[in-house]
């Protein structure tokens with residue numbers, strides 16, 4: 196297929212995806228927190244920061260219409276598992292149609308992460324990636340999600356959150372320790388990509404300063 200033909204086939208699909216995302220945003224603005232899906236530049240940065248290619252179990256919180264989900268699947272190991280937890284039933288039904296045996300789509304709330312991992316017989320994830328909007332939820336709900344992530348992560352595992360606001364930093368740093376933050380400007384709007392690494396259980400505190 197020529198590049199022009201491929202692009203002409205992809206563009207309507209992308210536009211439909213963006214339109215559907217925007218329609219859902221209008222219905223649930225605080226839960227979705229963004230008017231369009233993430234850009235390829237942001238997704239690339241998130242995937243590299245999360246070290247997706249090294250993980251055996253990956254958790255994605257808030258996959259939306261699946262642009263991040265598909266990119267994680269493209270970059271993860273052949274024998275790894277991806278658990279994608281989505282609270283919006285319309286987004287969940289899109290995710291559950293992605294034909295990849297490594298993907299487990301789950302309709303539910305990120306706060307229940309521990310129970311959901313158990314329900315699917317999954318061990319502790321090495322990576323948790325989150326696009327859910329901490330800025331529009333209550334502190335109590337945000338703290339419950341962070342606590343669930345910290346409890347679930349394998350020692351040395353990474354939590355990567357991409358957000359416009361700094362609220363996730365104020366909620367997560369007291370629990371997981373020092374964050375590392377990079378800006379991705381090639382996204383609407385520009386996003387902070389924040390990363391924490393869970394302590395490895397050697398008594399060195401809740402988390403440690405990230406070198407890379």
Ligand SMILES: C[S@@+](CC[C@H](N)C(=O)[O-])C[C@H]1O[C@@H](n2cnc3c(N)ncnc32)[C@H](O)[C@@H]1O
Nearest residue numbers: 229232233257258259263282283304305326327
């Ligand atoms: C900004 S969108 C991110 C979508 C996609 N990952 C992307 O980067 O384009 C945030 C997503 O988080 C979902 N979400 C919000 N709160 C959630 C929760 N408590 N548990 C699971 N998903 C949640 C929303 O429904 C939405 O799909």
